[in-house]
Amino acid sequence: MTSLFSDAEIQAVLHVTPDSLAEYSGIIDVPDNNQTDEVKAMFLDRQIAILQRQQHTESEKLYCAFAAKYLPEAVAAFKAQLEAYCPPMVVINVVTTTPYFIRFSRLPGGRDLAAIMASKVAAIPLDRTDIQEDIAAAIGQFLATLLAVQGVESVSGEDREKVLKLFRKWSNKFSGSFAEETLGRCIDGFEGESIMQQMMAGMREMLSKPVEECGAPRCEKRHDPGTTNLMQCGKCKTAVYCSPQHQKLAWKKHKQLCYPTAF
Incomplete structure (x- = not known):
């Protein structure tokens, strides 16, 4: 940080909270904050780097x-x-591995995220030359995660080709970089490359486990609408359990990540 910013602004950036992430990403308006969108975006990047x-x-x-x-x-x-x-x-990109994101991605407000992200990317002109490496990497990473969570088939054929x-x-432009790696995951996913399909399936299984499998140690009972209806945690509505006893067993660990949800 430079002298362009006040001590109060610098201290605020160093103190990362859910509210500060929401403020700097433009999700909520803070009446006393007169910072430009560019400054807020810079502060958001700094807070994510801290995390x-x-x-x-x-x-x-x-x-x-x-x-x-x-999240909504x-x-x-x-x-x-x-x-x-x-x-x-x-900011959504850094929370995609949380159980909260996985649950929300299955609700009406979130189940079209992969399709919408792909549509936004497809609208980027092919001859655009000002895309920076870190931005390309973030775009590729976010879309690759969404494809793993919601499936390649959720994206239209037209958008896939674009x-x-x-x-x-x-x-090709960012050969040898992290951007090439994240972009490559999407390319392989859209092209149906077998190893990438397996990797995406494995990632989907791993990320889905906290919202589908009983959270008690060594219990592998999974939610199945046809046979097994696990009970949700009443507070976060995200973790699931096969019985009140198993919920009690899991509470010591789960309470560290248990928050009331807005969805």
């Missing part, structure tokens, strides 16, 4: 708290944006 340097257990708590409180608003804000890469996308052309061009 990524923390221990996973600590950052995961904040990601879950944000997702539980603000974040997704609505993302859908309202014309650009694929925008502050709401940036995204493939664009990502192949970007992949």
